[in-house]
Amino acid sequence: MSFPNKRTSIFKSPLARRLTIQIILVSTAITLFLTVAQLYWMYQSELTGVETELRQVKQVHTNAISQSLWATNHKEVTLQLEGITQIPNIIYAAVHEGKRLWAEAGRENAHNTIKRQYPLIKQHRGVAQRIGTLTVVASKDKIQDYVITQAIIILASNAFKTFLVAGFMLFFFHNHINRYLSRITDHMHQLDIQTITKPLSLKRIDTHQPDEFDTLVDAVNKMHYKTNKAHTDLTDSKDQFHAIADYTIDWESWVSPDGQLIWVNPSVTRMTGYTPDECYEMSDYPLSILSDMEHQKYLRLELSGATRGSTVENIEVQLQHKDGRKIWAAMSWQPIYDSENQFRGYRSSVRDISYLKEIEENLNKQVQLLEHAEHTQKDLLQITRQEKARLTSLLSAMKLGILFEDVENRVMYTNPAFRRIWLIPDTIDLGNRKTIDVLEFSGNVLARPDHFSRHILQIIGTHETSETFELSMADGRVVTQLSYPVNDQDGRYIGRLWVYEDITRERQTAEQLIYLAERDSLTGLYNRHRFQEEMMRILVEVDRNDAHGALLFFDLDEFKYINDTYGHRAGDTVLIRIAGEVSSLIRRNEIFSR
Template sequence: MAENIDFQEIVDHLEYGVVTLDENLRVLYFNRWMYKVSGKQSDEVINVPLDKIFPQVSDSRFIDACRDAIELKLPTRLSNSFNPSPLPLYQAQEIGDELYRLQQATVIKPGVGVDGTTVCEIYIQDVTPMVSKESLLKHMALDHEKLAKRHEDERDHLSRIINNTADAIITFERGSNIQMCNQTGMQLFGYSQEELSQLNFENLLQSPKNVSPLHTEKLKSLLDNAIGNAVTSRHSIATYAYKKDGAELPIQIRFSKTSMGDQILIVAIVRDISEQTGRDKILKESEARFRNLAKIAPVGIFQTDELGVLLYTNQTWNIITGQPRNVINETPWFQHISDENRNEIEEKWQIESANNEQFVVEYSFDNNASLKWVLCQLMEELDEYGKVLGYVGSITDITDQRKTREKIEHLAFYDPLTSLANRRLFKDRLSRSISALKRGNKRMALLNLDLDEFKRVNDSLGHDAGDQLLTVIAERLTNSVRENDTVARLGGDEFSIILNDIESSSDAGIVAKKIIDAVIQPIVLGQQSVTMTVSIGITIAPNDGCEPEKLVKNADIAMYSVKEMNKNSFNFFNTSMNKKTMDRLSLENDIRCAVENKEFHVVFQPQLDIDSGKIIGAEALARWDHKQRGVVSPCEFIPVAESSNLILPLGELMLFDACKEAGRLIKQLGNPEGFTLAVNLSTKQLMDHKLVATIKKAIEVSGIKASQLELEITESALMQNIGEAVKILNCLKGFGVKIAIDDFGTGYSSLSYLKTLPVDRLKIDQSFIFDLMNNQRDKDLVTAIVVMAHSLKMKVVAEGIETYEQWQFLKTLHCDIGQGYYISRPTDIDEIVKSCDGQFWNSAVKDHPKRNSRLKQVKS
């Protein structure tokens, strides 16, 4: 029966290209599929060279492969995924008339013509679905190669073609056994031709149990259509078949019919889709994975078409934007953006996407009356030809981050307590105001303000009350000026105000008076009502200069002049202003530079055991030799350093130097037992939160023991905040540092604090020692202090001893330690070592005439 099969008809119904070339590469045969997809007629191809039909192939690998098939009998397989075929083969899409180029897999192999000559057989398969499963089906296309068949015995030749096709070709009569199966089909199912002739085609397609009856019914319907239709059916079905060994085989079948005489045959073209099914499964799993990830993603994910219209949004996107699900296929992705931002962002997106750039932008919008900020990232989706299919993007809710960023930016330029401009912003505003003066004829005023007695309120009522007071003052200052003026808090209770565009200095005076009246109004802090006053210094630009630093200095000078008079007032800067104020500012500036340049140095005044004359300590004292001022007295620079907060860096510098030098002195004296270095602490140092850490570090760096350091604190410093002082001193005492009360008897002299403070020594003020031998009251007071201290297990230090008689009297009182010019002036450690006989001071302490003579030399 196979002998009578019309192979020409079978091959013409194949959905593959079949072409035969002679040894000169002229077309012998085109099957029907080739005519269809190439758009050629028979007279345009038969006996015509292939490169004349398709000029694109003249210099391509395609022609070389055809020559190899004829001359070398070498087969070649080409795929335009990797080896692009130049044949321009096209096929119309089912919907519409647009033509799409086919992706081709081409087999070129040698064959034998009817006359025994070598021919070139070419098989072209449309592999568009396999090359780009993810592309839209409407972009499928078929690339055409030309073939021709030149021999008269088409039956044998077409048989070879059928047997070499990539798909199985099976013919049968409905209800009867299989009549013919090509070689591919026998290899696919594992049966021989004889075995297949004993089988019914429907028996080959026994569906697995998991295939539904509807699927089986569709297969039956396709068979019926194939018999009833006069043309090849366009419908196909993917199903399963069983191989001879029982293995399940996924296949795709397309049916057509042909006739041989009165007999109607069904032609089944069966394709093994195992690989494609695997790819489809991977693709579906990937898509499912993406969908699941998109569902739980913490960011909003969306997809649009090429115009930006939404195609997909995940739930997070809808939650962030507040948009309903039904916006898909209706609105562009940027529709939810606030009106004032939408046009700008849309325009920016279109420009950047046109330049193939990834689009990243931050924008805001209203979601249920709540302002939200998001970070949006958008990028193109392209097909294999680079055409834009659409866009995929994400949005991240950065509202909280934005608020944090704005808060950080606010902290960079504004005072966190009062929300006034800080020093950094003040400097910028001042520079801008000065620059504006140069462009017009206006004036500006700078007001520097300092609250009078703020420290008293802060120390007595606590820091919380102090902060509350500053907040109220800041509000009153803001209400006293215009919106275009600047109120700044520079630190503590220091404020500055920039008044822009004033007509005359009197305008600044009016504002200053308004501020004084506002500040003096009572302020309720908890259960207390306080009244504050303010000192204001005013400078006018450009009258007083146009340099920011100079204007600030001028305003400070004017303010200090107010403080030195009656406070609660204001004053304008003028060049003839109180020289004392200007000198003080100059001294303050010199102190600041001296600290930075380490111009200060430390000297020591020895402390002796009065009974034995043994050196048991030294007091460290700061000294300053200025290049222009010469030797500056501590009585001159210490108060200024105290009032300007420069005492903190100065005190730290002296502490480290004193500990370092004391370590060297102790070593040179042979490590005397009980040796103590006395260092003075100011009020501000005592309240400094870094004090404990600074002292620990100084001890560690110098190598002295904690027990060898004694901190001297005045009664007045202690009473500023006795509760906090007790905590700090107990902490210092805890790791071994000694505590002494300096200038005892000149401050509060309240005995109640002595029982709460961890005091080791009382230091009698030198005012009681100076006239000790001539004033009985001084003798009585010194005697009482010594007796009281000893009863409290404290040692007593007498400072300011200048005579032998004073020394001997204190010795009779059993005063423990002596210090003063009678022993030595403050000096360096080398001089102290020279004056010692071992660990004892020289005999002059016991030699009355010689010592008094030396004392006169020292004082002179």
């Protein structure tokens, strides 16, 4: 067998080449496995997202589409279907009434799709009726394209990393291993057991950390000085064992085949509070440290198998600390065999998992909180729907006309009283129309449309409450108009509320009361109260303008004779006739009263 000398090239070393090839092969296998797992997870995650979107469509849109389909509102159904197709990955949505396609949106043009059909149910007079079917189609093409793109990126980046690591390892092997192996080989060829040669030295930097080469150099030198170095080698080996075993984080122990503790490391004190000496004195180690009797029975059964050479990993048990605390731990053990394959007992390792149990408990609490929040959200949604139904009923029963518009001055809602006041047929859909265009569908005409238009234009675009404005209709009705800005809970402007009230009857009643308060009930002339008010007004005006005025007072002679001879009804007729004749002679700036 030939040995490479110290001048061996980095690319000609058989060991370096084999190491590099093995690194590349192992790294490639691991990379491919992890990449496939990652891509599968990504693909499943994307599919889960699509399924979530489909469930949201079922939860959010089926009730609304059922309402619109029941109302045979084709336009509203189409708008709702177009809204569904705006959801990512959803390419087609359709509503069928039996076998007839009632409305659809989008195109079913993907190669790989997920198709779901949801029944459209309408509660009518307490009976659930199926009035149609909602069909939703989601595409998986984008998901597959995304996964393929990610696969190329991951494989390319990992391939670059693999070759980079292989090159580094090749350089590292040559610089830190191959050249030292060549020196050691040359030294071994020059050794003579009959002579004392200079001890082997690799001439390394004094500040370097001890490694395997130092151990190998020591071994070569100890072989040369085997008579006095054998004991030293054995002592060093024992010290190294304790340095590793005594200072591990886990609680390690060695138990003989008959169940007696042979060795335990100091970590037992940190985990249980018991010292190694106390553990040696225990007759039932380690069962006596367990806090639960069921755990002791179970572990006793498992340990009986360990004495026969079985292997167990991560059995969760609860330990009783010396101070009374309880600690969760994971226990594992495996058999120990000597060089002659004789069973020498088992080695147990105990790891503290209390923090993992705390995390698990916290996760369970969070899950419970999330479930509670979900139930609360469903309850609030149900309450919101009930409140919406009550509010709709209340608005429908009101005599006030209500119109709500959004920030773009488009109609969002009108109640039946609004249509009655403006004589708008129920067959006309006012939704999403400009507020200023709604009156085009009114069956009535404004007495002064130009005055009303100027008032509307002054209000639209402002976020303030308008003053009460009276509208005179061509049919004699009088309607008041009032509007309020509507803000959400954060103070953002979301629309305007218009309120209309028909006050024709109230206005007629008021005018009649004014007439009765100022007029004589028989002749219709101004009475004494109105005469006094007009008299004071004229006197003030005459005094201000330094003008003249006149008061003419007259009485009817022999009027009592008419009442006594022909009766009071004839007298009333005479008074009415005289009042009419004289009133025809009165000018606009004059008054006539009784």
